Amino acid sequence: MAGAAPRRLGVVGAGTMGAGIAQLGVLAGMETVLYDAFPEALERGRERVADGLRKGAERGRWSAADADAARGRLTATAELAELGGCELVIEAAPERPDLKRELFVQISGVGGDDVVIATNTSSILVTSLAGAAARPENVVGMHFFNPPPLMELVEIIAAEQTCERALELATAAAEAMGRRPIRAQDGPGFLVNRCNRPFGAESLRLLQERVATPEQIDRIVRLGGGFRMGPFELMDLVGIDVGYEVARSFDEQSFGEPRWKPSPLQARMVAAGRLGRKTGRGWYDYSGEGRHRADDPMPPRMGGGNGRRVAIDARGPLADELRARADAAGFDVTFDGPSQLVACTQQSLAQSGSPSACGFHVLPPLDETGLVELTRLPTTAEENVRLAEDFFTALGFLIEWVQDAPGLVLGRIVCQLVNEAAFAIGEGIGAPADVDAGLELGMNHPRGPVAWSEAIGVDHVLATLDGLHAERGDERYRAAPLLRRAAALGAPIG
Numbered sequence: 001m002a003g004a005a006p007r008r009l010g011v012v013g014a015g016t017m018g019a020g021i022a023q024l025g026v027l028a029g030m031e032t033v034l035y036d037a038f039p040e041a042l043e044r045g046r047e048r049v050a051d052g053l054r055k056g057a058e059r060g061r062w063s064a065a066d067a068d069a070a071r072g073r074l075t076a077t078a079e080l081a082e083l084g085g086c087e088l089v090i091e092a093a094p095e096r097p098d099l100k101r102e103l104f105v106q107i108s109g110v111g112g113d114d115v116v117i118a119t120n121t122s123s124i125l126v127t128s129l130a131g132a133a134a135r136p137e138n139v140v141g142m143h144f145f146n147p148p149p150l151m152e153l154v155e156i157i158a159a160e161q162t163c164e165r166a167l168e169l170a171t172a173a174a175e176a177m178g179r180r181p182i183r184a185q186d187g188p189g190f191l192v193n194r195c196n197r198p199f200g201a202e203s204l205r206l207l208q209e210r211v212a213t214p215e216q217i218d219r220i221v222r223l224g225g226g227f228r229m230g231p232f233e234l235m236d237l238v239g240i241d242v243g244y245e246v247a248r249s250f251d252e253q254s255f256g257e258p259r260w261k262p263s264p265l266q267a268r269m270v271a272a273g274r275l276g277r278k279t280g281r282g283w284y285d286y287s288g289e290g291r292h293r294a295d296d297p298m299p300p301r302m303g304g305g306n307g308r309r310v311a312i313d314a315r316g317p318l319a320d321e322l323r324a325r326a327d328a329a330g331f332d333v334t335f336d337g338p339s340q341l342v343a344c345t346q347q348s349l350a351q352s353g354s355p356s357a358c359g360f361h362v363l364p365p366l367d368e369t370g371l372v373e374l375t376r377l378p379t380t381a382e383e384n385v386r387l388a389e390d391f392f393t394a395l396g397f398l399i400e401w402v403q404d405a406p407g408l409v410l411g412r413i414v415c416q417l418v419n420e421a422a423f424a425i426g427e428g429i430g431a432p433a434d435v436d437a438g439l440e441l442g443m444n445h446p447r448g449p450v451a452w453s454e455a456i457g458v459d460h461v462l463a464t465l466d467g468l469h470a471e472r473g474d475e476r477y478r479a480a481p482l483l484r485r486a487a488a489l490g491a492p493i494g
C-alpha cells in the first residue's frame with residue numbers, strides 16, 4: 001500500500017505530457033507548480049490545463065466547482081525557484097539526456113535534499129539520469145502515457161540507485177491522480193514498451209519473409225486477435241522513423257539482443273521518406289480523400305454443417321473449442337480421421353508430413369475470434385482447399401490465406417508477445433499482473449500476454465516458438481527459460 005501523496009507537486013516542461021500531468025495533479029488536490037523555460041510554451045500549457053478542466057466539467061466528469069477549485073491550485077511559472085517546497089517534481093522536458101541531466105542539477109538546487117525527482121522519459125535509462133541529481137536515490141521514473149488525463153497507466157521505474165521512499169511517493173502520487181501504477185525495473189523500454197516490442201518487430205519479420213502483406217497482417221491481428229489496430233497502421237501513426245529510432249536504441253542498450261534487432265525494412269522506409277501518416281505515405285497511402293483502407297468485413301453466420309462428418313484428432317484448448325464449435329455448427333464430430341487439415345502450431349505445413357493437406361491456425365478463445373488463417377502447398381489437393389474454406393466458413397470465421405510458417409501470422413506475433421513477457425518476468429523487470437495491466441491499459445491490447453498464455457496454453461506457445469527456432473535457426477525465437485520451466489511443470493508463467 002502506498003503512503004501519502006505529495007501536497008505540493010512540481011511539473012517541469014509544459015508540453016503535451018507536462019500539461020496533462022499538471023491537470024491530473026490539480027484535480028487530485030495537489031498545489032501544482034507548472035514550470036517551462038519558454039513563456040509561450042508555458043502559456044500554451046496553462047491554457048491546455050484550463051481547457052482540459054473545462055471540457056471535463058462539460059462532459060460531467062467533474063463539477064464546474066471542482067474545475068474552478070482545481071484551476072486555483074495551478075501556478076504556471078517561468079521561475080525555477082518556485083519549485084521550492086515541492087515534495088515531488090515530475091520532469092517532462094524534451095527527450096534529451098543532456099537537457100534532463102542539467103535540469104536534475106537545477107531541481108536539486110531549489111528542491112533541497114528530500115525532493116523526489118521523477119522523469120517521464122520514455123526511452124532513456126533512468127539510471128543514467130539519476131547520477132546528475134544531488135541525491136540519486138531520490139530519482140525515479142514515472143512513465144505516463146499520452147494523453148495523461150485519458151490513459152490510466154503509469155509505470156513507476158526503479159533505477160539502480162532509487163530508494164523505496166521515492167518509489168512509494170511516486171506510487172502514491174499516481175494513485176491519488178486516479179492512475180493505475182505498475183512497478184518496473186530500469187532497462188530498455190522499461191516494462192510496457194519492452195513487452196510490446198514483438199507486436200511491431202515480429203510483424204516486420206513476417207513481412208520480410210513474405211508470409212503476408214501489411215494489409216493482411218493488420219486484418220488478421222484486428223479480426224483474429226481482437227486488437228484495435230494492426231501493427232502497420234500503428235507504425236504509420238507513431239511514425240516509422242520514431243519506431244526505427246526506438247528499435248535502434250533497444251539494440252544499442254541490449255548490446256545486440258537478437259529479438260530486438262531493427263528491421264532493414266524500417267530502415268528502407270525511412271530512407272525513402274515514407275514515414276507514415278505525417279508524410280502522407282508509410283505502409284499505407286494517406287494522400288487520397290478516403291480512408292487508407294477498406295472497412296473490415298463481418299464474419300459469416302455460423303451453421304451449415306448439415307450432419308457432415310468431421311474428425312478433429314488433437315488435444316488441448318484449441319482442439320476442444322474447435323470440436324464444440326463444429327458441433328454447434330451442425331457437424332457430426334469425431335476424433336479420428338485422415339489429416340486433410342493440419343494445425344500449423346509446432347511446425348509449418350511443409351514440415352508436417354501431410355503434403356496434400358491444408359494448414360490452418362487460429363488462437364483460442366474462439367468466441368472472441370472472427371478469422372482463421374489458412375495456408376497451402378503446391379502439393380495441397382484442391383479438394384482439401386475447398387474443404388478447409390467450407391469448414392471454417394460454416395464455423396463462422398472469415399478466412400485469410402497466408403504463406404506457410406509455424407504459427408502462421410497471429411500465432412507468431414502472440415507467441416513472441418508471451419515470450420517477451422516471460423523473459424521480462426524471469427529477469428525481474430516486472431510482476432505478471434503488472435505486465436498484463438501494462439499492455440491492456442498502456443497499449444490497448446485485448447488481453448495481456450500472461451492471460452494469452454493461459455488462453456492458448458503454455459505448451460502451445462512453447463511448441464510454436466520451438467518450431468520457429470528449429471525451422472528458422474534464428475535466436476530471436478529461443479524460448480524464455482521461465483516459459484520452458486512453466487511448460488515442464490505444467491504451471492502458469494504468472
Ligand SMILES: NC(=O)c1ccc[n+]([C@@H]2O[C@H](COP(=O)([O-])OP(=O)(O)OC[C@H]3O[C@@H](n4cnc5c(N)ncnc54)[C@H](O)[C@@H]3O)[C@@H](O)[C@H]2O)c1
Nearest residue numbers: 013014015016017036037041092093094095120121122146
Ligand atoms: N508525447 C508522448 O507521447 C510521450 C509519452 C510518454 C513520455 N513522453 C516523454 O515525455 C517528455 C516530454 O514529452 P512531450 O511530448 O510532452 O514534449 P513536448 O515537446 O510537447 O514538451 C516539452 C516541453 O518542455 C519545454 N522545455 C524545453 N526545454 C526546457 C527546459 N530547459 N526547462 C523546462 N522546460 C523546457 C518545452 O518548451 C515544451 O513545452 C519526453 O521525455 C518524452 O519522451 C512523451
